[in-house]
Amino acid sequence: MKNQIMLVENCFKISIGSFPKGLVRKCEDGDFPAGQLKISNGEKTLNLSYSFQIEADNGVATFSFISPYFPHETRKIQTIPMEIVPSAWGKKCYFQCTCGRRCFTIYLRPDGKRFGCRKCLDLTYEIETVNRQLMNGDILRINRLNVLLEKRDKIKRIFYDGKTTRRAQSFIHLREKWGL
Numbered sequence: 001m002k003n004q005i006m007l008v009e010n011c012f013k014i015s016i017g018s019f020p021k022g023l024v025r026k027c028e029d030g031d032f033p034a035g036q037l038k039i040s041n042g043e044k045t046l047n048l049s050y051s052f053q054i055e056a057d058n059g060v061a062t063f064s065f066i067s068p069y070f071p072h073e074t075r076k077i078q079t080i081p082m083e084i085v086p087s088a089w090g091k092k093c094y095f096q097c098t099c100g101r102r103c104f105t106i107y108l109r110p111d112g113k114r115f116g117c118r119k120c121l122d123l124t125y126e127i128e129t130v131n132r133q134l135m136n137g138d139i140l141r142i143n144r145l146n147v148l149l150e151k152r153d154k155i156k157r158i159f160y161d162g163k164t165t166r167r168a169q170s171f172i173h174l175r176e177k178w179g180l
């Protein structure tokens with residue numbers, strides 16, 4: 001499981017933007033936001049209960065959920081510190097992951113029990129794996145071209161005694177096989 005790539009796209013995702021606007025202001029007014037969210041990862045739906053407590057420059061979000069991947073386990077309660085940051089438009093808030101990162105978005109892996117940041121959960125964007133595959137493809141093609149060029153340099157003659165030489169045949173065969 002450790003070496004398997006887990007995509008962001010397969011995880012449950014929560015952003016500050018998933019919650020009602022003005023979380024900090026609401027809390028300052030004594031109207032602590034709480035409610036329920038349905039989050040889909042494209043395969044299953046997670047029902048999340050949430051509440052926010054923000055006072056002055058400290059805050060905490062409390063989540064309560066049962067992962068649809070572990071429906072028989074007890075309800076998980078997770079509290080996440082909130083970081084309050086002043087901005088031109090009033091105070092903004094972020095989740096603070098256990099690693100200390102300030103996050104606008106946090107994730108829950110299908111095989112996971114806690115929300116965390118992309119780094120902590122070792123998540124990869126699908127586009128990154130596509131880029132990696134493309135790059136591997138390019139490297140492979142360049143290596144093959146080099147092999148072919150070397151082979152071509154070793155061909156002293158294409159025909160001998162009315163037949164194509166072994167080296168020439170091998171070159172032609174590889175070139176056709178690799179489509180180069």
Ligand SMILES: [Zn+2]
Nearest residue numbers: 097099117120
């Ligand atoms: Zn983290």
